[in-house]
Amino acid sequence: MTGDGKDMEQWSAEKINAFRQTLLDWYDKEGRDLPWRKDHDPYHVWVSEIMLQQTQVNTVIPYYERFMKTFPTVDALAKAPADKLLKAWEGLGYYSRARNLQRAAQEIVIDRHGQWPTTAAGLQELTGIGPYTAGAIASIAFEEPVPAVDGNAFRVFSRLLEIDADIAKPESRGVFFDAIQAVIDPQRPGDFNQAIMDLGSSYMTAVNPDSEHSPVKAFNQAYLDGHELDYPVKTPKPRPVPINYFALVIQTPAGYLLTQRPSTGMLANMWTLPLVKETDLLVDDETALPETDELIRRAAATFEEDTGIELSLTPVSSRKVTHTFTHQKWQIQLLVTQLTKTPDLSLFPGQAIQETAFDEYVMPVVQQKMWRNYQKWQQRGDKS
DNA sequence: CAAACGTGGGC
DNA sequence: TGCCCAAGTTT
16 A cells, blocks of 8 residues: 555556446436536536535535525626625535635626636636636536546545545645546536536445445445445544633623624624633633633623623523534533623624614524524523 | 634434 | 534635
């Protein structure tokens, strides 16, 4: 094992031709009928590919349908208000995708006078389009015979050819790109790439594959050797780091206090309850671990010092919400507070918002979790 | 290049 | 609950 794929299977020209025919025959019969497969319009292909990054098909479908009604053309997308765009992306995650999507729309409409690049190399110049998406659009919309190397392609070809290059390493992309380039059907590159994706999400899945019934069973060397689950080789990612927060529920006559997150970083520009990170609390004595009640008092005090808004924590009510991101696990203690007087919001980095207006603001899932939890507490009158 | 960047589903 | 997975790109 060299670990770089150099000892992979090599296919003859005859075998390559047989594979193409088998794969495309199956795709013509069993390929999925998806909303973005009704035509090969580059706008449709592009938006769907961006949405599908690290996201499952069933999640994307309703977002895609709504998105196309809201922003039917690349011009509409280029001109859209940023908050309207983010609202359309709300709940889909990886929100920089939405920002980059609009930047690329503007690059096409303004810089390129509405002309799409028609090659993978050209497409990759657009913001948010990397090597995979460039290959997907180029092959599907413009019939360029170029691989679209995504997670499915990594998994499928690692098994077909017993490629043992570690797919977690960026340097492995070239090994797979070259291998697929040699096999891709130059007559139907878009269908070939999409067939590989369909194969990867049906028979040749990561867990519980069903290669026995796969149309390309006879080409699946790893399966034939009884080592299917040894592929793809992939080093695991680090576990999410736990981070403790306090979230403050502060009701004023004008509504609940919400803060807008910074324009960069996690959940950029989105609205949440005011969050205080436990490690940001002022600690005079670093040796002693403060009691929970003391931490709660310090969280409230920190917020008061930052905003000039005075709170009362009586009756103190707290509930816990956890939300796991790719690299962080937030453990949030919800603190329901009362105001001691009408707050001066001049220093507060947010707004008082009536609950009935929440749906006009873009909120991440973690905020929706916190809010549902608070509502449940309210209804039950659970003061514990 | 390693790390940041969301969310939902399956076991 | 925890862990892995799902049509990746940017910095």
